[in-house]
């Protein structure tokens with residue numbers, strides 16, 4: 001009888017566990033309507049232990065979720081200064097047909113133009129609009145009321161990356177792109193100090209300001225940046241690319257920034273050989289092309305980033321360590337102007353659109369909601385705690401109202417949605 005009672009208890013526990021996923025009311029139903037005579041006889045006892053069982057179920061589920069997250073990996077990629085307009089609607093008709101910004105207009109229309117915004121965005125970002133739209137989430141299409149903005153008032157790179165990784169703007173101290181060591185703690189260094197992450201957090205960037213932005217010295221994590229990415233191996237891997245680019249476009253960006261191909265190759269090689277828990281890869285070609293006034297190169301840089309992201313995702317899904325345990329998070333540091341073609345080249349406080357950004361994610365814990373069309377307002381400062389929660393940790397916001405973007409890692413019914421308008 002003792003064994004039978006234990007068996008019943010176990011069955012009841014798992015019934016209650018399954019019911020709890022449907023809500024607290026369903027747990028009650030099990031106790032009220034189970035047909036077993038044993039349960040009928042012992043209903044009083046079960047009613048007494050119900051709160052204990054419910055707590056046990058809750059703790060069991062929380063523990064399972066924590067364990068799953070503890071084996072989770074994260075790759076974050078940013079496309080510097082890339083606009084939401086091209087992410088959601090593809091190539092811009094004015095910039096694409098203006099020979100000032102796109103000298104080979106016929107060739108580029110062949111590459112990137114199509115009749116509808118949906119077709120145009122898929123030509124520019126096949127990986128984003130097939131794999132991520134099918135299995136992940138995309139935020140920031142303002143045409144459907146889905147807003148993502150920076151909260152800082154600067155609207156350029158260092159303040160944007162500071163907000164993204166430290167969880168809060170700091171306009172009083174971070175108001176320039178000068179390479180000053182960031183006084184604010186960022187989520188990557190915080191995780192790098194935690195058990196299970198030690199020396200397993202790494203960053204790669206095309207722009208050489210990142211060792212200062214992420215405060216590499218204090219963070220004790222490697223930040224490979226600019227021409228540091230030009231190792232022997234990556235040079236070999238990208239030799240063909242460089243010869244082609246040099247022939248087509250002359251010299252690369254100024255000394256402070258390397259071509260993204262180097263950063264991508266260096267990061268891929270590191271992921272393959274060292275399997276970091278968290279890797280951040282900051283691409284920069286899009287912003288450099290825009291400042292230089294080359295809309296053709298801006299589109300090419302985005303298209304090449306999309307192709308590399310597709311290859312990266314394939315690698316992650318075929319690697320035994322990363323497969324089914326890795327989230328890919330994509331975003332940008334700031335937007336750009338849009339009121340006139342000329343304004344697209346620029347971004348800073350006062351240029352309309354420069355505070356508007358976007359966000360995308362794909363991974364085993366991310367519900368496949370595709371393009372999010374629900375009106376809502378997200379901010380860049382929410383990304384830091386989202387990063388921590390994606391890998392089963394926390395990064396306490398300095399302001400209580402700044403919450404992680406829960407729809408990225410919870411089922412919609414369990415996530416608290418932020419619907420307030422900006």
Ligand SMILES: [Zn+2]
Nearest residue numbers: 081157287291
């Ligand atoms: Zn810029």
